[in-house]
Amino acid sequence: MTWEYAPAPESRAIANLKPSYRMFVDGEFVEGAGEPLKSVNPATEEVLAEVSTAGAGDVDRAVKAARRAHDKTWGRMPGTERAKYIFRIARMVAERARELAVLESLDNGKPIKESRDTDVPTAAAHFFYHAGWADKLDYAGLGPDPKPLGVAGQVIPWNFPLMMAAWKIAPALACGNTVVLKPAETTPLSALVLAEIIQQAELPPGVVNIVPGAGDVGAELVNHPGVNKVAFTGSTEVGKVIQSALAGTGKKLTLELGGKAANIVFDDAPLDQAVEGIVNGIFFNQGHVCCAGSRLLLQESIAEEFLAKLHARVSTLRVGDPLDKNTDVGAINSRDQLTKIQDLVASGEQEGAERWSSPCPLPDKGFFFAPTVFAGVTQSMRIAREEIFGPVLSVLTFRTPDEALAKANNTPYGLSAGVWTEKGSRILWMADRLRAGVVWANTFNRFDPTAPFGGYQESGFGREGGRAGLEAYLDV
Amino acid sequence: MSDRVTVSKTYKLYLGGAFPRSESGRTYPVADSKGRFLANAAQASRKDLREAVVAARGAFGKWSGATAYNRGQVLYRVAELLEGRREQFADEVAAGEGVPAKRAQALVDAAVDRWVWYAGWTDKIATVLGAANPVAGPYFSFSVPEPTGVVGVLAPQRSSLLGLVSVLAPVLAVGATAVVVTSQDRPLPAITLSEVLATSDVPGGVVNLLTGHTAELAPWLAAHADVNALDLTGAPPELRVDLERSAAGTVKRVPRVPTTEPDWTERPDIARLRALVETKTVWHPMGV
Numbered sequence: 001m002t003w004e005y006a007p008a009p010e011s012r013a014i015a016n017l018k019p020s021y022r023m024f025v026d027g028e029f030v031e032g033a034g035e036p037l038k039s040v041n042p043a044t045e046e047v048l049a050e051v052s053t054a055g056a057g058d059v060d061r062a063v064k065a066a067r068r069a070h071d072k073t074w075g076r077m078p079g080t081e082r083a084k085y086i087f088r089i090a091r092m093v094a095e096r097a098r099e100l101a102v103l104e105s106l107d108n109g110k111p112i113k114e115s116r117d118t119d120v121p122t123a124a125a126h127f128f129y130h131a132g133w134a135d136k137l138d139y140a141g142l143g144p145d146p147k148p149l150g151v152a153g154q155v156i157p158w159n160f161p162l163m164m165a166a167w168k169i170a171p172a173l174a175c176g177n178t179v180v181l182k183p184a185e186t187t188p189l190s191a192l193v194l195a196e197i198i199q200q201a202e203l204p205p206g207v208v209n210i211v212p213g214a215g216d217v218g219a220e221l222v223n224h225p226g227v228n229k230v231a232f233t234g235s236t237e238v239g240k241v242i243q244s245a246l247a248g249t250g251k252k253l254t255l256e257l258g259g260k261a262a263n264i265v266f267d268d269a270p271l272d273q274a275v276e277g278i279v280n281g282i283f284f285n286q287g288h289v290c291c292a293g294s295r296l297l298l299q300e301s302i303a304e305e306f307l308a309k310l311h312a313r314v315s316t317l318r319v320g321d322p323l324d325k326n327t328d329v330g331a332i333n334s335r336d337q338l339t340k341i342q343d344l345v346a347s348g349e350q351e352g353a354e355r356w357s358s359p360c361p362l363p364d365k366g367f368f369f370a371p372t373v374f375a376g377v378t379q380s381m382r383i384a385r386e387e388i389f390g391p392v393l394s395v396l397t398f399r400t401p402d403e404a405l406a407k408a409n410n411t412p413y414g415l416s417a418g419v420w421t422e423k424g425s426r427i428l429w430m431a432d433r434l435r436a437g438v439v440w441a442n443t444f445n446r447f448d449p450t451a452p453f454g455g456y457q458e459s460g461f462g463r464e465g466g467r468a469g470l471e472a473y474l475d476v
Numbered sequence: 477m478s479d480r481v482t483v484s485k486t487y488k489l490y491l492g493g494a495f496p497r498s499e500s501g502r503t504y505p506v507a508d509s510k511g512r513f514l515a516n517a518a519q520a521s522r523k524d525l526r527e528a529v530v531a532a533r534g535a536f537g538k539w540s541g542a543t544a545y546n547r548g549q550v551l552y553r554v555a556e557l558l559e560g561r562r563e564q565f566a567d568e569v570a571a572g573e574g575v576p577a578k579r580a581q582a583l584v585d586a587a588v589d590r591w592v593w594y595a596g597w598t599d600k601i602a603t604v605l606g607a608a609n610p611v612a613g614p615y616f617s618f619s620v621p622e623p624t625g626v627v628g629v630l631a632p633q634r635s636s637l638l639g640l641v642s643v644l645a646p647v648l649a650v651g652a653t654a655v656v657v658t659s660q661d662r663p664l665p666a667i668t669l670s671e672v673l674a675t676s677d678v679p680g681g682v683v684n685l686l687t688g689h690t691a692e693l694a695p696w697l698a699a700h701a702d703v704n705a706l707d708l709t710g711a712p713p714e715l716r717v718d719l720e721r722s723a724a725g726t727v728k729r730v731p732r733v734p735t736t737e738p739d740w741t742e743r744p745d746i747a748r749l750r751a752l753v754e755t756k757t758v759w760h761p762m763g764v
Binding site (some may be wrong): 461 | 609703718726
C-alpha cells in the first residue's frame, strides 16, 4: 500500500514578518525616496510586506556613507578587528537560521528544506570562512600587504537572496572594502534582516548599505563614480550591459552570469545514483540556478532505461507549499519568470522535442510549474541553447566521450558541468577538457566557501570563494 | 665598408605557422626613428585577422593540452634561439626605437631573460594559483588554473621587442594562444621574432603576428566572438573605451593594464599570468 505524506508545514510566524521594511543606509533604517515595492509570496500571490526603495539621491547617499566608512574606519581597521565583526555576523546568521529560512521560503518560494539546509547554512559559512581571511591576506599569494579597492557596488539575483548577499558581502568586508548592495526586486526581505544583524553586530555605520529597488537602482549603483568595484550576479544579458557601461572607468568588475550546464551520464554510471544527481541538478531550487544541469547528455546505450527511471523518480517529486517540509519543488519566483519558462517550453514543443511533464498535482494559486523533461532534443533548439532558469530538463544523447565533450562545450556559456561514470580516468579526462568553472563528478550542485565558483566565457569572470575569490576585492 | 649589395628581407605576416602576405595585397612603409625608410611591412586586413583567430583557436587544444613541462621546454627553446639572434634584434631595436647600440643590446638581453622567466613559470602556475579545497563534507575538491583560450593582444607601440615579449610570453606560458597586432610603426622586431617562433618548437597557430594599422584591426579583434581575452596595452588611447565596450559583447576578459606604456625593464610579477587563467573547481564524493 502507498502511504500518503501528511503536510508538515513550518510555521510562518517564525519569519517575524513585518508589514514594512526599509532601506539600510549609514547604519540606519531609513525610508527611500523611491516608490515602495510590494514583495509577494510567489506560492500564494499575497503581498508579504512593503519595502521602501532607493530614489533620487539615495544611492548617492549610500555610496558616500560607504566611502566615509571606508576612509575613516573600515579600510584602516586592523584585519584582526575586522575579522571579529565578520565572525559576529556569521554567528548571528546561524542563531537566526530558522527565522531566516522561513522568511526566505516565503519571499522566494523555495522549499523550506532547501532554505533550511542550503541557503542559510551556506550564508553563515561564507561569513565564517571570510572572517578568518581578514587578518591573513598577506598569505593569499597576491603580494605583500594587499589593499582594499574601496567601495563595492553589488547587485544580486532573486534565486538565492540571502546566500548571494553573503557571497558578495563577506569577501568584500574581509578585504577591507565597504559595500552598497542592491537585492533583487522580488526578494529583498532576507537582505534587510541581514542588515538588522549587521546593525546588531555593531559594524560601524556605512560599512554595509542595502538599497532595494529594481534594475534602475542597480544601474545607478554600478555607474556611480564613487564606486570602485562592481560585482554582479544575474543574467548574461545584463552582465554585458554592465561590462559595457563600465568600459574606461577603471572599476574592477566581476560577473557571475548564466549557464547551460551539461550533465553527462556514461553507460557505466551507477544509474540510480545518477538519477538522483540529475534530479538535484535541474529541480533543486525549481531550476532557478545559474549552474543548473539543464542539459542531460545520455550515452545512447542507456538512454531509454535511464529516461524511464528519470520519469519515475521525477513523478514522485512533491510540488507545492514551500513551507511544507516534504515539498521538493516550490514556487516559481515570479509571474514574469513563469511566463518565460512557459514560452521556452512552448518553443521546445514547436521545434519538435518530446515533452514529458510530471503528473503531479499543482496548487490552485501561486506560480507553479510541473517538472518537465524534454527528450529528442537537438543542439539547435532553443531549449538546448538558452538558459530556461526553471524546472525543465533537455535530454540529448551521445555515443563516444569525444561526442559528449563536443556537445557539452558547444555553448557560449561555461559555468558548470557534471560527469557520471565509475571510471576514474574518464572523470579526470572529462574534467580536464570541459570548459566550465565547476565540474561535479558523481555529484552536483555542491557549494562551499573554500571552493572557488565562477564561469568561463559568457558565464562571467572572477571567482567567489577560496583564495581565488579574494582577488576580486583587492587592488592587485 | 664592403661593396657588396645586401640581400634585403620581405617582411610578411605570421599566420598559422606560415608567412603569408596580407590577403589584401597591401603594404605600408616602415621608417627608422629618423624617418628613413627601412622596409615595407604587410598591412593586415580584417580577413587576415579572422584567419589568425581561426588559426589560434585551432592550435588551442594541442597547446593547452601539452604538459606544462613540455610547454616550458618549448618556450625555453625560443629563448635559446633568441639568444642566437641577439645582434640582429639589437640592430632592429636600435633602428626602430632610436636608442644607442648599447641600450638596444640591453633591451634585447632583457627580452631574452624575460622569455626565460616566463618559460620557467609553465609548471608552477598551478602550484601557486591552484588549491586543494577543504570543503565541509565528504568530497574531494580541488581548483586548477586553466588557460582562458584565444587572447587578442595589442602589443605595446613603443617597446618593439621587450614590450612585445612581456605581453606575449605570459599568454604562451599559461597555455593560451595569441593573435597579436604588433607595434604599428615599429613592427620589424616582431616579424623577426616570428621567424624565431617558426623555427622553434612552438606549434603553428599558437602565435599569430599581424603587422598593420592598429586602429583598423583592433575593433575587429575586440568584437570577435572567438576571442576570449583582450590585452589593450598598445591600444590607441582614443579607441580604448570603445574597444573595452566592444569586448563586453562576448564577456571577454580585459586585463587591467596601464594606460601609458610602463617601463618594461622593471621586474614583472604574475599579474599577467593571473589575468589569463580561469579557475576550474572539480568535486568528487569520498566514500567506500
